[in-house]
Amino acid sequence: MKVIVLTINPYKEKDAIISGISENEYITFLARGIRDPKSKNAAINNALCIADIELMDGNFKHPILKSSKQLFTPLRLEMDAKYLGTLIMMNEIVNYLFPDEEKPKMFKVLEEAVSELKKKDDWLLTLLIFMAYALREGGFELEVNKCVNCGKKTNIVAFSFIEGGFLCADCISPEISRDLNKNQMLLLRKVFNSRDFHLLGSEYDFDEAYVLLQKMIEFTEEAFGYHFKNLCLILG
Ligand SMILES: [Zn+2]
Known part of the structure; x- marks a missing residue:
């Protein structure tokens, strides 16, 4: 079964209890000896790695890891704060914004995101x-x-998270600020219409996109009632 590792909790001396998602389920299992670097399973002792695992039942409340083969690791030689922060944040999003039974629906997008991030190194657009x-x-x-x-496609002048999207000149009320420029609204449109990471590598204005990210983080925190814990890596 192919899984993306989300959390690794040390257990006893060298064991760990690992949680992750496959395409269909959220699973928790015991990995014996995994915190010993010499363990044959040591390669999956790292969050957001992707592995093919085999589990067996044993005398424990969770299934036990029988064997594993690492298929992908997000680790690379050079990992700056933004790269690490993006990994941590995507992990937090899946882990804390969704109840366990809903986490698997993020499997495909997470799998693609970590691989494209490592390949293209565009943390900002990946995160957006x-x-x-x-x-x-x-x-x-x-x-x-x-x-x-009103559904009109012309004369769009603002975007409001609270109102739920674009607003045209006829529908905008005075208290809604027109704080995004045309480029930012176009980028926002592309980002929200994306179902994959094809946009990575396309040109965009970093500073404009960075403002979008800040707004999106703010809205996501409000919408889900969650506070991200490692924002300093991204926004610092
Ligand atoms: Zn309108």
């Missing part, structure tokens, strides 16, 4: 697309193709 996906899966669909109020 991943968060947009998580918001949608979490039930916060935002309208980025027409005015959320």
